Amino acid sequence: xxxxxxxxxxxxxxxxxxxxxxxxxxxxxxxxxxxxxxxxxxxxxxxxxxxxxxxxxxxxxxxxxxxxxxxxxxxxxxxxxxxxxxxxxxxxxxxxxxxxxxxxxxxxxxxxxxxxxxxxxxxxxxxxxxxxxxxxxxxxxxxxxxxxxxxxxxxxxxxxxxxxxxxxxxxxxxxxxxxxxxx
Numbered sequence: 591x592x593x594x595x596x597x598x599x600x601x602x603x604x605x606x607x608x609x610x611x612x613x614x615x616x617x618x619x620x621x622x623x624x625x626x627x628x629x630x631x632x633x634x635x636x637x638x639x640x641x642x643x644x645x646x647x648x649x650x651x652x653x654x655x656x657x658x659x660x661x662x663x664x665x666x667x668x669x670x671x672x673x674x675x676x677x678x679x680x681x682x683x684x685x686x687x688x689x690x691x692x693x694x695x696x697x698x699x700x701x702x703x704x705x706x707x708x709x710x711x712x713x714x715x716x717x718x719x720x721x722x723x724x725x726x727x728x729x730x731x732x733x734x735x736x737x738x739x740x741x742x743x744x745x746x747x748x749x750x751x752x753x754x755x756x757x758x759x760x761x762x763x764x765x766x767x768x769x770x771x772x773x
Contacts, residue, residue, distance in 0.1 A: 595690035597766055605765040612761060622719065622753035622762045627689050629654055630661070630681040631728075631745040634670075645740060646680040652733040654692055658682040695731075696747070697767045703730045709771035712760060719753030721763060722746060 606621045615621055633646045643660050650658035660677040672678065684692050701707060704727075714722045726744040729736050749768075753759035764770060 593687075595687050595694065597690040597694045598687065601690075601766065605762070608765055609758070609761060613758060622751050622758050624689065624693070624749060624751055624762065624766065625685070626750045627684045627692055628681060628748040628750065629658075629684070629692075629745055630679060630748070631743065632679045633743070634678065635741075638671075640677075642741075643677045643680065646743075649728055649734060649739075650680050650682055650745070653728070653731045654682045654684055654688070656682050656684060656688055693749075693766060693768075697769065699732050700725075700730045701769065703732075709769045712770045715756035715759060717756060719751045719756060719759035721749040721751075721759060721768075723749070 601624075606618065609615070609621050610618070629650055631646055631650055633642050635642055647658045647660060658680045659682070661679040661681050663672050663674055663676050663678050666672060666674050701710070710723055714724075716722065724744060724746050727742050728734055728745060729739060729742060749759075749763060751759045751762055753762060760770065
């Protein structure tokens with residue numbers, strides 16, 4: 591058999607049984623799973639300079655290990671000098687092995703590099719079992735060379751689970767190693 595990411599193996603071996611014990615699931619299919627991770631980055635200055643989108647695509651591709659795509663505007667906004675169809679952001683959706691690899695790198699090497707880090711806030715849940723996390727600097731990722739960065743910018747990371755409640759989703763992410771702040 592091929593390569594299995596460390597977190598995927600840990601999910602099968604330890605996390606499923608821990609969540610079943612905590613919430614009393616009757617069937618193994620009831621245990622919540624991490625479905626996908628979406629990394630998105632808005633580049634508002636791309637209205638004036640088209641090269642910024644190319645830089646953003648390159649950075650998000652390096653961080654995620656998968657080719658990122660430009661997101662385009664859906665309508666005209668005169669006050670922002672924005673026309674319909676202009677590229678204004680970048681996104682990538684990770685599933686399967688790459689998703690677990692990215693989560694492993696985020697938890698073990700990127701988040702500990704944040705200055706004065708003592709956990710991430712637990713109030714980013716949306717009520718349906720999904721979690722949103724904002725990263726203020728892309729340079730926390732070891733894949734980004736700080737000398738080649740033309741502008742420090744942030745990005746949003748969304749963890750999409752099939753959990754029914756935020757409590758189940760938080761337990762799943764905690765078991766997978768996401769460091770939430772202690773209240």
